[in-house]
Amino acid sequence: MLIRLFFLLGLIGLFSCQNQPYKQGEIMYKNFCSNCHMDNGQGLKGLYPPIANSDYFQKNKDNVPCIIRHGLHDTILVNGIRFDTPMAAIPQLKDPEIANIINYIEHTWGNGEYITIKEVQEALKKCP
Ligand code: HEC
Known part of the structure; x- marks a missing residue:
């Protein structure tokens, strides 16, 4: 009985560990992004661009860590809208938190591509 209980606890531990970065990304997204880009990633018409299925996001992937860290002051087209x-x-936001947020976005509304903390750091060195 006790052994079974430990086995079960172990399984739960393993499961929650594997989901942690994704979960953290979701929490961070809700705390730092969804005010403007909304919980469903759709943004706010005419004011905040969508993050969900954004062609701009997909085309400028290398620059997304820079957008998060340094902001963006530009005129951009997102899915055809200015x-x-x-x-x-x-x-x-620290480098690993940026990675987790991007992975959450990619997982939920992108093409599921995974970015490592190292890749985030490389991208941040090349910010415009
Ligand atoms: C205070 C509102 C606000 C918050 C908070 C915010 N953004 Fe943005 N975001 C904007 C606006 C406005 C733009 C358009 C900037 C421009 O046109 O130069 C934008 C543009 C973007 C873009 C590029 C365009 C697109 O939709 O693909 C990305 C990617 C992005 N934001 C990601 C994030 C992420 C990730 C977070 C949270 C870590 C975040 N933003 C938090 C307002 C916000």
Whole structure:
């Protein structure tokens, strides 16, 4: 009985560990992004661009860590719609948190491509 209980606890532990980065990404997204880009990633018409199925996101993947850290002051086209409201920098997010947020977005609304912390750090060295 006790052995079975330990086995079960072990399984639960393993499961929750594997899901942790994704879970953290979701929590971080809700805390730092969904105010503007919304819980469902659709943004707000005319003001905040969508993150979900965004062609801009997919085409500028290398630059997304920079957008999160330094913000974006540009006129951009997202899925054919023009946006020019600036996005403020979010400098308090650490490199692994940026990776987790991007992986959450990719998993939920992108093509599921995985980014490592190292890749985030490489991208951050090349910010425009
Ligand atoms: C205060 C509102 C606000 C918050 C919070 C915010 N953004 Fe943005 N975001 C914007 C706006 C506005 C733009 C368009 C910027 C421009 O046109 O230059 C944008 C653009 C983007 C883009 C490029 C366009 C697209 O939709 O693909 C990405 C990627 C992005 N944000 C990701 C994030 C992530 C990830 C977070 C959270 C870590 C976040 N943003 C938090 C307002 C916000």
